[in-house]
Amino acid sequence: MTFTSIAPLRDFVTAFGRLLDNRPDEGRVLRDGGAMLRWLVARDDWLPDAFAQPDPLRYQQYLLHADSTERFSVVSFVWGPGQATPVHDHTVWGLIGMLRGAEFSRGYTAHGGLLYPQAEEVRLDEGEVEAVSPAIGDVHRVRNAFDDRVSISIHVYGANIGAVRRHVYPEDGGCKPFVSGYSNTVLPNLWDRSAELRSHV
Numbered sequence: 001m002t003f004t005s006i007a008p009l010r011d012f013v014t015a016f017g018r019l020l021d022n023r024p025d026e027g028r029v030l031r032d033g034g035a036m037l038r039w040l041v042a043r044d045d046w047l048p049d050a051f052a053q054p055d056p057l058r059y060q061q062y063l064l065h066a067d068s069t070e071r072f073s074v075v076s077f078v079w080g081p082g083q084a085t086p087v088h089d090h091t092v093w094g095l096i097g098m099l100r101g102a103e104f105s106r107g108y109t110a111h112g113g114l115l116y117p118q119a120e121e122v123r124l125d126e127g128e129v130e131a132v133s134p135a136i137g138d139v140h141r142v143r144n145a146f147d148d149r150v151s152i153s154i155h156v157y158g159a160n161i162g163a164v165r166r167h168v169y170p171e172d173g174g175c176k177p178f179v180s181g182y183s184n185t186v187l188p189n190l191w192d193r194s195a196e197l198r199s200h201v
Helices: 007-021 026-041 194-198
Strands: 060-066 073-079 094-100 102-111 114-117 122-125 129-132 140-144 151-157 166-168 176-178
Touching: 007 026, 007 060, 007 073, 026 094, 026 129, 026 151, 094 102, 094 122, 102 151, 122 129
Parallel strands: none
Antiparallel strands: 060 073, 073 151, 094 129, 094 151, 102 114, 102 122, 102 140, 166 176
């Protein structure tokens, strides 16, 4: 996809910060924030190529923005063909919007120290948004819906997700702690408005 302007991401980040300034409850964050994310992923011309690159070995989690007080973070998940996560949790609310391609998610419930998968996977297609949180369901496994092409989803979490202590759930039972970190060492520059301002001079 051709990169046009990062302005939609900047507008999203600004609007999401304003939503959180009002200290909404989680239900409103997921509802109103979900509508904002749906608006963002309705177009596919704003994500810089550097944050859309797959890796042949594992999915990539690129940080696009972290709020200065770590109230929320925005990441791009880039899924190579056939790539998948292990079963994992988040421990915070999250919103997932499909920008490019599609993915499948299977939720799990815990009972008596064991995990039980939901009967069916949920497919997320371009422009669609779903939510996760400890209150509504937080444990799942996600995979690229395609074995022959890249898919990209945009995630918003109620924390600096790369620094959150979370868990993976191996097939043999139990859980193991992990901290995901990020795949990138640089951030997109959301705040350089010079090009658009010069175009109006």
